[in-house]
Amino acid sequence: MTGFASGRGASEGYAWDWELRSVNGKGLDLRLRVPDWVEGLETALRARLGKGLARGNVTVNLRLQSEQRAARMQVNEAQLDDVLEAIARIESEAMARGISLAPSRPGDILAQRGVLEMASSEADTTALQAALLADFEAVLDGFLDMRRGEGRALEEILAGQLDEISRLTSEAAEAAQSRREDVAQALRDALARVLDNSEGADPDRIAQELALLAVKSDVTEELDRLHAHVTTARDMIATGSPIGRKLDFLAQEFNREANTLCSKAQSGALTKIGLELKTVIDQMREQVQNVE
CATH class of the missing domain: 1.20.120 (Four Helix Bundle (Hemerythrin (Met), subunit A))
Known part of the structure; x- marks a missing residue:
């Protein structure tokens, strides 16, 4: 059940790298790391993998980059509020116990997961999703060929x-x-x-x-x-x-x-x-x- 395949592609103003690997497992465990802003991509990949695989721990990695100017970053306001609230609670509890904490720095806060995210200029990612899925077929075929060998x-x-x-x-x-x-x-x-x-x-x-x-x-x-x-x-x-x-x-x-x-x-x-x-x-x- 071990296997590996990788591939590269580009379309719709984006370039990407696929990496697909598997190790032994009693059942089928799919772990996908793909951009969640490409609507429906993960669901479609899971369906395709489920048709060709029955057993193994399978990991799919997709690194997607814009070929245009550097992607604009934006602050996720809801996530920032959650992080600031958590920091305030920690500092308050530390003060109550007589523990002195170093002041929080903006860079530390921005480094928290989900606070800073890429702003997608694509309102509709249907065409990008279709291009990604079409390119994934060749990667999956190579992966299955290795497993068949x-x-x-x-x-x-x-x-x-x-x-x-x-x-x-x-x-x-x-x-x-x-x-x-x-x-x-x-x-x-x-x-x-x-x-x-x-x-x-x-x-x-x-x-x-x-x-x-x-x-x-x-x-x-x-x-x-x-x-x-x-x-x-x-x-x-x-x-x-x-x-x-x-x-x-x-x-x-x-x-x-x-x-x-x-x-x-x-x-x-x-x-x-x-x-x-x-x-x-x-x-x-x-x-x-x-x-x-």
Whole structure:
């Protein structure tokens, strides 16, 4: 979901610079820094970005300058009143507490946000807005192209990781088959211990406990689900639609099955494969955070 694009343009007596960048995010968070006196610009940009993006923290910066004579500055009277009132309250409170403050200087007051602002000579910014939006299309296209390029690289990485998970899952099935006799012997030993100490015990209860021991050592379901998750993940990637959140959830399910496999292993070889699976799955989860 990372991306960057920039561009320059000029029209209607103005010149501007665009900068569009994004980093990973669970949802879509749009942060726009554009002149608010160009009526409707931010709303139009948000609508356009929402059509092409589904995930990521996206920042849009627009620096807009007049190509004509230096823009005239004017004092925002309402903001000035608010700042002066706040200063008066602070000075009054300081005096009441015996604190001496340095006198406020005009430059300090003018430096407060919103007190001094550019006076727009444009009563109607419709034409300027249209020019800005038309120029933004090329910037956005470059931005999306960069993200698509990253997506293709991520697709190859994820495909390789899924292949490795599939290979390790098949190895786990072979290791589980190899340890079958050891597990069977362990169950026979457990049965012998139970029978030696089962005088007066409920036969049904004994059968339940033995069945539980057998279930705890069987990893067939975990291996079947791992194979199914690999197939599902490949199908998701092949769709090409926004799948980041779905893949993130599926990666958690991969990890859950690998954890269960390790807990049921009862074999050094199977435990080793389970740990390798967890390593690959963790690597995949990190990459999935980059997927839209």
